């Protein structure tokens with residue numbers, strides 16, 4: 001895995017203090033054709049989010065952080081397509097996991113939460129994109145909110161499964177402890193930030209400069225690659241905090257769920 | 259056809275103007291950019307047309323505003339699946355800039371690039387003939403930074419990742435050269451009506 005530091009076209013752009021990070025080489029692990037996936041298991045994570053384990057025998061593998069496109073088809077041929085991040089680490093098992101928030105009146109997430117059961121078949125296409133991807137080769141500082149933790153969890157799981165020693169830290173924002181996705185699985189690498197209801201002894205409040213300071217005041221050798229994922233408003237807020245705390249803009253990767 | 263058990267989908271009034279696989283985002287305008295939103299002041303914004311042209315030219319915002327005003331009113335389509343109907347972008351037709359720089363006969367493609375270094379490649383034919391704009395207004399208001407202000411490219415007949423935000427220039431070439439998403443597996447042209455999302459579509 002290598003990274004093209006500057007893309008050929010970047011040569012034309014005038015210098016500014018804002019820059020888009022280089023791409024991460026994902027060894028051709030992109031796009032591909034539609035494949036049938038069979039729902040193997042459903043696990044509840046929080047009152048609003050569940051994990052859906054899918055058997056995809058032809059899955060080519062992925063890099064943590066990548067996403068896929070998913071398609072549901074109605075009897076009259078109408079289809080609904082949405083993007084979902086891969087929650088599982090690449091493990092060669094022929095299975096992948098997605099974690100979906102139950103969006104109010106959501107067409108696709110509604111089907112998953114209200115109708116889906118093991119044995120159902122859907123279609124997936126991916127993995128997609130080589131931008132928001134962490135190959136496990138550099139220190140990673142992960143900032144997520146809500147279901148934005150999903151692609152970050154793939155990175156955390158990959159880090160553990162491979163026994164990687166490169167530093168990895170995660171800050172995850174949730175309204176309260178009961179809404180923290182993957183709560184049971186989170187370890188010492190994770191700092192939760194609760195915005196509305198915090199457990200006894202801690203304060204509820206938004207992600208702030210004080211949460212980032214311990215990491216950015218003392219970055220690991222080579223510096224952090226920052227990955228920010230969540231709603232657009234969270235992405236704007238968190239990326240501004242990172243810039244203000246001294247994180248180089250060309251080392252901030254952002255995935256916006258809309 | 260691989261019908262999904264129990265899936266009927268939202269009731270759909272056949273919406274003419276909705277390309278295959280897209281849905282109507284209504285009043286939402288989701289933001290999609292991979293980088294930190296840059297703070298490009300209007301006074302610092304410049305737009306250059308270079309490469310295979312008779313006369314490379316650079317405009318600042320005041321200079322660009324002296325060109326004949328032109329607006330796009332219509333629909334836009336994002337590769338992530340949403341479409342937005344009846345939006346209005348105000349600015350100047352890209353033809354006005356190209357007419358001033360005069361593309362050489364050998365120019366066939368262009369790379370549109372941003373003040374952040376983001377870039378998208380386009381066939382020159384998709385940028386001429388009143389089909390592309392440099393826009394600084396949205397619904398009569400200055401374009402917000404999240405959506406590409408001070409000024410962005412607008413090429414509404416292609417997926418919107420081609421409509422480079424914080425646009426800094428256009429480099430005319432005699433060959434196609436993949437931009438940011440195109441290097442990441444996205445389609446070279448991105449025509450929503452042919453659902454050209456990823457390379458190979």
Ligand SMILES: Cc1cc2nc3c(=O)[nH]c(=O)nc-3n(C[C@H](O)[C@H](O)[C@H](O)COP(=O)(O)OP(=O)(O)OC[C@H]3O[C@@H](n4cnc5c(N)ncnc54)[C@H](O)[C@@H]3O)c2cc1C
Pocket residue numbers: 067082083084085086099100101102103104105106107108109110147150151255256257258268281282283284338
């Ligand atoms: C790269 C990427 C990765 C993502 N990863 C994840 C992930 O890991 N987990 C996750 O949960 N989400 C993820 N998302 C978001 C996901 O793609 C969907 O947007 C989300 O699941 C909502 O889809 P839906 O069909 O359930 O809701 P939609 O039906 O799209 O509705 C969303 C909202 O808009 C309203 N709405 C939309 N259209 C209409 C209409 N025509 N009429 C009335 N109301 C309407 C709905 O009421 C609802 O409030 C990701 C998005 C991107 C871009």
